[in-house]
Amino acid sequence: MSNTESEQSMTDTAVRTDGGTETKQSLRQRVLSNPEPAAIWLAGLALLVAVELGRFVDWALTIGGGIKFILDGIVATPTWVGSNFEGTLGFVAGAVASDITSLLLLFIVAVFLRAYLPFHPDEKLGLDLSRSRHLWFERGFVTAVLAAVVSVLVFTPIGAALKNEVGFYVGILDSLADTQTLLSRETIPNHGYQTASGSWEGTFLGLSARSAWLVRFTMVWVYAAVVMSWLWRGYNVYREHYRRMDWTPRDDVIDRLRSHNWGRFGLVVVIGFIVLALFAPVIATYPIQENVYEPYSQDSEFKYFNEEAGEVQTALHGDANINSRSQGAGSQNVGINQYDDYGRYAPLGTTTSGEDLMTHIAYGAQTSLSIGLIALFLALGIAMLLSLASAYYGGIIDLMAIIGTDTIISIPIFVLVLMMSVVFQQGDVWIAEPMDGGLLLALIFAFAYMPGMWRSIRGPSLQVAEEEWVDAAKSYGQTPLAIMRKHMAPYVMSYLIIYGSLLVGGMIIVTSALSFLGYGVSEPTPEWGRLIASGRNAVSTQSWHVSTVSGAMIAIVVTGFNALGDGIRDAIDPQAEANAGGSGGGA
């Protein structure tokens, strides 16, 4: 029995053997015992973050704002439920209903928090409970603690004090977010005017508006590239110096993706798209507030050199826009890489209403990305839950899920989305407000795409539910939830990522199509599809750029997402994995 050498020959030559000595240490200890690579990398990262600190804080605040939006909605439910009851059954019923709703909400939170309890309260009390009682006891315990904390916050001044405190810190963050960063309009201004002598005033280093903008534009991409490669380096540092595993199955996936040219193209396009969206305020030629949203406000005034008058005058963006429209044959046009009459440089020309096209494209990416991400995460989450539960339990749950989703699938996706957008937008519901219908669209997408997504991963889910390791987990009493999470979800997840990246492409197209038809995202939130629609009459004229540029962007981004999906699919293709399984140890 002890003679295992023959079996071990395969792995022992291929795998480092020093793992054994370090295995007891936590990541912290491992870093401390060999701090140099981590220190170097962290220093680099700190530098990269420092130059753009304001922007990172701003992103964090945006995410925080989104979370607050959701939390506010949840916190409002008890009151809402309560007032509904109060309306029909009187005050006491209303109060009870809102209390019960609050407790239920706290209980849901408690279910998730329970696992992080540092001790077992029933053991402290000397109770001897069976497992399910023990679970419910702990959940109840956490709920009670939460309820106590909430009551203290609500009914004593502590809550108000805490709120002030939080407000204070958010205020600090806000001012941090306003600090100047390296890549910003303030550091590299591009909007100035050319004096009679031909020199430029108000631009970066006195460069022409075009050059100044190009410098900023280039810097953004250089910065993004440096950050990406630094992150990659960080992964490698971790993999080489600190990770306990010499090899993980994910390494192979990454290696395969790296050698997949089409997938790499997709990755570059998708990252480019994300950078375009994230850095839209920097990439945009003019502040969107001034150029698009409020062109007639006092803030939107700028100086320009009036050649006729021969002097520097001021103008509002709004007035300037009217005279800079790209409306095709016979009328005005500001094409790609041109200046308008007000000395404003338009890298991609102007839109049909005279606004800067580059600004629209950059912020349009933001719109598409937000819609895509919100819809994707919602659809992914629901599809994942459904597919896991139906695969694990099978039978009637599976059947119900099939019938339910089939009903939705049987309606063509575009028709479904169109119908729902029309209904909700006509109804003027509050949810149609954020992003001028963008959030509504994201929710509709999630609803419309979820069934298809669930159907595409149903096969893999059923397959993984049949694996013996699932039986093994059942045989030692693992709970269904944990089985789904640990033993099924990771496998289904890879399929979801593939379908997800394909779907984002589809969503971008459908969003554009809807906006093209006048639904979807309405004015003034920038959106690519609406650009195509507005410029389509001028495609054959000098103003061809409006539709063409936005159309090309959609085509490239959608292709990029599809390419990335293909690349990931090939990288995690189970077939390839099975073939590589034997030689996995050598990787």
Add this chain to the structure above:
Amino acid sequence: MSQNLVESGAEVSSDRRREREKLVEIRNLKTYYGESGLFGGRPVKAVDGVSFDIFNGETLGLVGESGCGKTTLGRTLLQLEDATGGEVRYDGTDITELSGDELYQWRRNAQMVFQDPDSSLNDRMTVGEIVREPLDVYEWGTPQECREHVKELLDIVGLRPEHYYRYPHQFSGGQRQRIGIARTLALEPDFMVLDEPVSALDVSVQAEIINLLEDLQEEFGLTYLFIAHDLSVVQHICDRVAVMYLGNIMEIGPTDELFNNPANPYTHSLLSAIPKPDPTATADRITLHGTPPNPRYPPNGCPFNTRCPARIRPPEYEQLDDEIWMGINTLRDVLLERQRADRSLRERIRERLGRQTRFASVDETYDDLFGHLNIPQDAASVLDEIVDYAADNDEDQALAVLTEEFGSVCEKESPEYSTVSETGRQSFCHRHSEEHARPSEVLDERY
């Protein structure tokens, strides 16, 4: 340990067995699939009423062809499948009745080693996480203690502590099986179901894993249910063997006895399929014809009657040629097949194909089976009658006549378990009752 027990002779071993306590008592256990299906239909009778005991500390082999229900039986014992009926008493508790917390508490007593080490380990988890999971489920100790314990377990099964942070991909089949065994040991179970634990491994590695299992049994006093189709492995490791066919246990008894002197006709056929190392052994190979029946439609009477080489024949046809008997068996299979296929599609098929086609097909079958044979007058007239009924699409009647004329107690009644030796070996066959010749005699005569 297993060797001693068997070598010490029948009587001693039987005494010792009587002293030993029963760990698992299985009574009339049934596991049917597809019964609760939404569309009803006939269930697959994977395990169709088995009863036996598993004694503390023994290794009980469970053998049979693939599809005979042995894996389902093993899984039912661990409550991975719901029993349709019957009892599984573990230490006196009927575990088929357990649910929720009680089932969870019980589960740590019994664990399973799976057949396919590729599928039984989640390859996105490290070896450490895999072996540790059962400990986490039972909230065993602090994380630090768990890690230490896992490393001990890895050591016990012949792996090294530094394998903790590797992934299953990095191991060979034999090592992966060791990981699986370490996981089953984590909760210190008393009872383990080994579902063909070595059949997916290279021959060179099989012996190592078998030895490991034997050592572990000795060290931890484990009780094994060893499911296998490789009889030589069973002969090596098992104290007792149960032979399974179509959801039933055909014979169960001490290994040596059963291998050297099988009682049940099915055991005879199964054993004659392994090449005998002993050149003086005289028995001819018994070839089984056909395939096991579909467990959705098990035959009436003895489950083995469609293929049994020792089937009891009616006295008036005792002298019929073996080939004719084979033909009759096949004819019966064909008729049964048609009887089933008919029910719903019957009329439509008839319309499609026209009666002529069907009529011809029975005739052709008959020609194929009996055309070249010389059939005695009395048998021939019965066969003609059967074919006539079948040609009229009256399979029920055809089968009734066939069973009436050529059938025997094997088709009509389910056999009882008979004790066939002093050790309490039991066999499921009519031929152990007084009025019939013993299976071995018949087989000697017929083969």
